[in-house]
Amino acid sequence: MDQNKKDRLEGAGWRVGNAEDFLELTPEEAAFVELKLALARLLRDVRVQQGWTQAQSAKRLGSSQSRFAKMEAADASVSVDLLVKSLLGLGATREQVGEVIARAV
Amino acid sequence: MDQNKKDRLEGAGWRVGNAEDFLELTPEEAAFVELKLALARLLRDVRVQQGWTQAQSAKRLGSSQSRFAKMEAADASVSVDLLVKSLLGLGATREQVGEVIARAV
DNA sequence: GCATTATATGTCTGATCCGACATAGCGGTG
DNA sequence: CACCGCTATGTCGGATCAGACATATAATGC
Numbered sequence: 223m224d225q226n227k228k229d230r231l232e233g234a235g236w237r238v239g240n241a242e243d244f245l246e247l248t249p250e251e252a253a254f255v256e257l258k259l260a261l262a263r264l265l266r267d268v269r270v271q272q273g274w275t276q277a278q279s280a281k282r283l284g285s286s287q288s289r290f291a292k293m294e295a296a297d298a299s300v301s302v303d304l305l306v307k308s309l310l311g312l313g314a315t316r317e318q319v320g321e322v323i324a325r326a327v
Numbered sequence: 328m329d330q331n332k333k334d335r336l337e338g339a340g341w342r343v344g345n346a347e348d349f350l351e352l353t354p355e356e357a358a359f360v361e362l363k364l365a366l367a368r369l370l371r372d373v374r375v376q377q378g379w380t381q382a383q384s385a386k387r388l389g390s391s392q393s394r395f396a397k398m399e400a401a402d403a404s405v406s407v408d409l410l411v412k413s414l415l416g417l418g419a420t421r422e423q424v425g426e427v428i429a430r431a432v
Numbered sequence: 433g434c435a436t437t438a439t440a441t442g443t444c445t446g447a448t449c450c451g452a453c454a455t456a457g458c459g460g461t462g
Numbered sequence: 463c464a465c466c467g468c469t470a471t472g473t474c475g476g477a478t479c480a481g482a483c484a485t486a487t488a489a490t491g492c
Binding site: 391394408 | 448449450451452453454
């Protein structure tokens with residue numbers, strides 16, 4: 223969000239913050255959810271890159287469309303294990319996974 | 328293992344391979360266990376770097392020495408979630424975690 | 433507006449994981 | 463060798479997660 227929009231919202235009585243502020247996460251917890259979100263985004267990117275639907279991808283992984291949707295949404299019921307396994311299963315490399323963990327916003 | 332030692336062992340009737348060969352893992356499964364091993368090694372490195380015992384580290388994380396030992400051993404009962412959370416909890420950065428996933432052997 | 437296809441959300445049941453405890457191994461030191 | 467601090471291993475009960483199913487909500491074409 224740019225500063226301009228932030229100012230306008232706050233002028234209109236909104237309080238603006240991120241997930242860390244809102245949910246009162248510790249920095250480590252915040253880093254963890256961001257990391258999970260980064261993996262979820264990569265999963266979607268890899269799938270779309272391959273030109274697959276969620277259902278097709280899920281089938282490849284021996285899972286279901288609904289679970290795959292939750293993975294891409296970084297749902298609370300989805301572990302980092304599942305995300306990493308799924309990424310590798312869809313053809314992502316360890317390098318890609320590491321890179322996204324280290325540097326993605 | 329250097330080629331010399333490998334040759335000697337094979338000459339003596341040993342078959343030499345890695346975990347992937349021995350356990351007949353798929354490449355993705357192998358990549359996953361290597362990734363887990365890399366995180367476990369980083370966890371030990373971070374702990375030792377800080378000059379802490381397993382028990383001290385575990386306490387910081389709200390866990391037990393025995394579980395921490397299993398983490399460092401990359402035990403089957405330890406998830407990547409737990410490893411990553413513990414690493415961040417002991418002060419490792421997302422960059423360190425990502426780097427080790429991307430590039431550690 | 434109504435199929436059709438893709439994605440998202442809620443919930444159940446069985447599987448897996450986590451912390452804890454007990455205890456074993458192991459290198460130092462007195 | 464006996465003790466001590468540290469690490470490793472086995473197991474258990476409760477907590478969390480996985481896949482599946484049902485169903486809701488887009489998005490696209492007719």
